[in-house]
Amino acid sequence: xxKLIVGLGNPGRQYEKTRHNAGFLFLDRLVSELNSAWVNxxxxxxxxxEIGVVGNKVLLLKPGTFMNRSGQAVGKVARYYKLAPDxxxxxxxxxxxxxxxxxxxxxxxxxxxxxxxxxxxHLGTKEFYRLRIGIGRPxxxxxxxxxxxxxxxxxxxDLMLSAFDFxxxxxxxxxxxxxxxxxxxxxxx
Numbered sequence: 775x776x777k778l779i780v781g782l783g784n785p786g787r788q789y790e791k792t793r794h795n796a797g798f799l800f801l802d803r804l805v806s807e808l809n810s811a812w813v814n815x816x817x818x819x820x821x822x823x824e825i826g827v828v829g830n831k832v833l834l835l836k837p838g839t840f841m842n843r844s845g846q847a848v849g850k851v852a853r854y855y856k857l858a859p860d861x862x863x864x865x866x867x868x869x870x871x872x873x874x875x876x877x878x879x880x881x882x883x884x885x886x887x888x889x890x891x892x893x894x895x896h897l898g899t900k901e902f903y904r905l906r907i908g909i910g911r912p913x914x915x916x917x918x919x920x921x922x923x924x925x926x927x928x929x930x931x932d933l934m935l936s937a938f939d940f941x942x943x944x945x946x947x948x949x950x951x952x953x954x955x956x957x958x959x960x961x962x963x
Contacts, residue, residue, distance in 0.1 A: 775951040776903065778857055779804075780835045780848055782866040782889040784923075791931075793909040794841060794922040797865040797889075800907065800938050801834050804945070812836070818854070820847040827949040842888035845896030852897060862902040863948060864893060865941075867922060871908025874933035876941040878948070878957045879904050903953065907937050 783789065783798030791799070805812060805823045812821040820838040824831060833855070837847035852862060860880070866889055871877065881900040884890035894900050910930065912921030926934060940963070947956040 775830065775861065776832065776863045776949045776953075777830075777861040778833045778835060778848075778851060778855070778863070780837070780844070780862065780864045780893075782841060782844055782864065783836065784841050785838055789923065791925050792923050793926055793930075793934075794867050796867040796907040796909060796934065798836050799934075800865050800905075800941065801836060803938060804942065805834065810834075814838075818847055818850045820851075822851070828946045830949050832949055842892055844889040845892035845894070848893050849896030859897055859899050859901040860903070862897075863905055864890065864902060865905040865907065866890060867909045868906035869909060869911050869918070869922070871906060872910045872933075873908050873926065873930040874937050875908035876937040876960065877906050878941075878944070878953070878960045879906065880953075880957075903948075905941055905948075907934065907941070909934070 779801065781797030781801035783795035789795055804825060808825045810823045810825050812823050815822045821836045823834040825834060835847060835851055837844040839846055866887060880903050883900065884894055909922065909926065912918055944956040944960055
């Protein structure tokens with residue numbers, strides 16, 4: 775069962791709608807749709823919200839640090855609430871998937887994603903779940919950092935929103951612990 779859902783992104787208005795903030799954007803939708811609200815929690819270096827999903831209380835976290843320090847907030851929340859790594863779902867942007875794709879997996883490396891790298895370092899394990907939201911790769915010659923920190927085109931934005939819708943339709947299953955079933959369905963699409 776998932777007890778903490780973490781969305782990755784960078785704080786600040788200039789990053790709000792960038793590709794790299796896919797995790798923040800997804801959680802903002804959940805909070806809005808489920809009539810919750812973000813609360814600044816300085817002791818956790820981030821913002822927390824609480825939602826109810828299929829009768830389960832779930833914490834949502836947006837780290838207040840920049841992406842490469844995301845593990846600081848995740849580690850603090852996990853220790854405070856005594857969460858096992860397999861009770862944590864991290865939502866992040868994925869260069870290796872085209873916009874419109876959302877896939878679920880457990881463990882694995884960081885594949886160069888600095889937010890995941892820091893979470894692995896702070897949790898001391900890779901054994902947490904990841905919901906990967908496709909953002910596609912930049913065109914040849916464009917710097918990856920510039921690409922992920924830029925806003926997607928209207929077409930790519932619409933595709934990202936469809937990936938959010940698709941992923942959100944499985945959140946109940948994921949939170950309830952039917953992760954294997956959700957993974958099979960999501961990843962076979």
